[in-house]
Amino acid sequence: MFVASVLLLASCSSKPPVSLVTPLPHGVKKPLPGHERQEEMRGVWLATVSRLDWPPVSSVNGVLSNSARISQQQQALTAKLDKLKSLGINTVFFQVKPDGTALWASKILPWSDMLTGKIGEDPGYDPLQFMIDESHKRGIKVHAWFNPYRISVNTKSSTVAELNRTLSLTPPSVFVLHRDWVRTSGDRYVLDPGIPEVRDWITSIVSEVVTNYQIDGVQFDDYFYTESPGLTLNDSQTYKTYGQGFSTKADWRRHNTQQLIAQVSHTIKQLKPDVEFGVSPAGVWRNRSHDAAGSDTRGAAAYDESYADTRRWVQEGLLDYIAPQIYWPFSRDAARYDVLAKWWADVVKPTNTRLYIGVALYKVGMPSKNEPDWMVSGGVPELKKQIDLNESLPQIGGTILFRENFLNEPQTQSAVNYIRSRWGS
Helix, strand or coil, X not given: CHHHHCCCCCCCCCCCCCCCCCCCCCCCCCCCCCCCXXXXXXXXXXXXXXXXXXXXXXXXXXXXXXXXXXXXXXXXXXXXXXXXXXXXXXXXXXXXECCCCECCCCCCCCEXXXXXXXXXXXXXCCHHHHHHXXXXXXXXXXXXXXXXXXXXXXXXXXXXXXXXXXXXXXXXXXXXXXXXXXXXXXXXXXXXXXXXXHXXXXXXXXXXXXXXXXXXXXXXXXXXXXXXXXXXXXXXXXXXXXXXXXXXXXXXXXXXXHHHHHHHHHHHHHHCCCCEEEECCECCCCECCCCCCCECCCCCCHHHHHCCCHHHHHXXXXXXXXXXXXXXXXXXXXXXXXXXXXXXXXXXXXXXXXXXXXXXXXXXXXXXXXXXXXXHHHHHHHHHHHHHHHHHCCCEEEEEECCHHHXXXXXXXXXXXXXXXHHXX
């Protein structure tokens, strides 16, 4: 989810990509007669990668007994859910696959080291089942949030050693099981999205959760192809093997992402049609300077940077919802909140895809030279304007806050009180 938070909002001086305006595909579904608006989404993302929101770091420092660790983790989660309920939050997006490990009892992925400090070590309970049970008791829905391609958050020798140690486990890490699928992207190990078996493997992971757990939805975040300048994903050989028929590597990469989304979407609907499938991409699909159908923005675009044609997925009906991360204030000229929210509202208008907007709670109350609005009156006026706009446009079905632990930070308390007064019971 951090790609959107560090978008390069510079003017697009580089040569625009050759790709053309994506046409509205033939036979796109029109809205159903009397298509009723659902309950307003009031969501929050709860991140487990690097224990950002949960579990507590103190629970895995090796001091506690197993029973004390379990107790601390469960109590921390129920306390968070109690607070979410009091704030009127009705959906939690729980990160169940932060990397190449799982926060559920998986036969495909080893247990996450986020829980115990060691990859593959049984935490003594099933965090996903616990989250579902406790959330549903409180009337809160749970969407299982997956990072599809990430294996690790760094490439340190200690991380490699830990991944290699899983060879003796059942199941071992994909890092040792399918070393030929693994690439380095930026400062992390990832799976190569161009390999068909990789997409099948990711789909099988989603299938396992959808089949075995009473989740309300599945969400992918914005990490599809993730690269940083000078640290590009080396998929030249994969392109040589699978890229025939594509005029550019960029088009082939977008095709690969499209294939994954379509495959996962169809699989979920075959298994449990009521489980929603959504994606939370970077807020900018394309800039108008690159594509006449794009938004009047100058931000890093999902289509060109992550090779994700997010608009097309909406048009083709592959998603139940899309939740673009619009992490800028109304005054940020390069990517204005209102410009992007209205652009996305127009995209979903002729479709049955619901639109939720990801809002930057993590910026509220934080000093920023480029975005001083987050500091004005504790960030409340900016947050109010954003939620007001969301509620004023019929195509926008609600708001999702990034991310849960910022509800507990000193600098956000004015905004949290405002959310409670607006959404709380």
